[in-house]
Amino acid sequence: MSGGELARYLAARRRLVDGALRACLPPGRSRLGQAMRYSLLGGGKRLRPIVALAAAEAAGGTARAVLPFACALELIHTYSLVHDDLPAMDDDDLRRGRPTCHKVYGEGLAILVGDALLTEAFGLMATARGAPRALEAVAEVARAAGVAGMVGGQALDLAAEGTRATLATLRAIHARKTGALFRVAARTGGLVAGAAPAVLRRLTDYGEHLGLAFQIADDILDAAGGHEADGRTDQKLRKATYPAVLGATAARSHLVRARDRALAALGPLGPAAAPLEALAVHVVARTEPAAAAS
């Protein structure tokens, strides 16, 4: 898949996801609904749902069947951003270049926006009555989002603030905080598509390494000021990152190794896995100096 083909693929998938996400928002013009819309339609890359859709295709399924699960992952990702930005957590004023949800709607409503998005995520998955392993997928998403995954990772992150992070701490935080959702995105795509156990294992492996690559790449972009448009650079520097802990060169080689392992996991899945392959390549390419202009 060429760079242009990937860009078209991503744009088409993003449209599919955005349309389905819009349909999840409550009708009417309540302030809660407006705040949910503000947070959800603020221009995310939709990477987690796209991984789920591409994994379903790699496993011989259709994007349509996995769409509720894919969108649920984005709802969960968005709720976690809204709650993480709160003053009692990371205290961020800007997100994707705009004021954070609590800055616009107040802290009380921002807490409820997160609660509502998380609840809708599970409500959406529960509409997938035709999917054969739907309940199993719901259980996996809950595990990835909960104490053993994302919420647990954020708690570790809170506890580690102000301490000097080691590589082991950093890995433990990110495996749960970011990795678990990427991993379950790839697995859910496979599960709902009815993937055989061996294929599911490969998708799991892919998701894990893609998640790690994504996190290191994000840290590298932050350190390089590549996220300046987000207004996040200064605030995020308080947190431990891969370049801060390992140095720029070693962080880069960890990134390349994670990408290569993600690619190796796809090995025998053939042309149906081309989008997953292109995504892994893209995550690393974004961090290269030549990509800065793109």
Place this chain on the structure above:
Amino acid sequence: MSGGELARYLAARRRLVDGALRACLPPGRSRLGQAMRYSLLGGGKRLRPIVALAAAEAAGGTARAVLPFACALELIHTYSLVHDDLPAMDDDDLRRGRPTCHKVYGEGLAILVGDALLTEAFGLMATARGAPRALEAVAEVARAAGVAGMVGGQALDLAAEGTRATLATLRAIHARKTGALFRVAARTGGLVAGAAPAVLRRLTDYGEHLGLAFQIADDILDAAGGHEADGRTDQKLRKATYPAVLGATAARSHLVRARDRALAALGPLGPAAAPLEALAVHVVARTEPAAAAS
């Protein structure tokens, strides 16, 4: 069912629920796990799960089959208390006579405790693979807990603070904030037990009116200082309540009417509905002066 029989029934059901809730808590001694345990095992009456269990029995099912759903409702109820107590919401320092979660563990962790409990609620329901209408029940619980239900009710409540509430506002807030969870408790019990549509309609009706009766009774107890041990009296007085809006006498007649409608809904369900019947009677009896000593 006599008062003594109901007390024994409630104690046995509470033990069943508490045991299952304890099993939901994360292993290990993380601070997040401790804070979850503190909030979840702080001595609640477990009314919502008990309604679900009793509704399953009234519909000819077993308590065991509906237990994951019953416990999920308590996890959701507890998360909502933890988030509602936060300074950005109701700003309560005490809950059930003990310092609130954020007072003991800090605001950041209290937000995560709520997020974790809500996530575990759905994870727990998704383990009920054998239940025939499990996915449908998950969808109903999500609707009752989300924008159309509990979270939406709390948002209305936030918006109404400081304004003079009418009976219509009060009803709208409580139907969503408290009523939706009682209603879905009764419905979930019926659904998982495979209740026929007519029985499900009766259980729905029962749950709606029981929820209303419970809310009015709670308001009456608050106004009378019957919740003084909770340390909530002063703080809750800022909020609109049934006695404040209607006066004590009219609030009481609304309460009795709600109970009578709950009882009427049970009409033809026979002896299997005795615990549901006794529960509705008990909700009103708690508010009677003679009950103050019990």
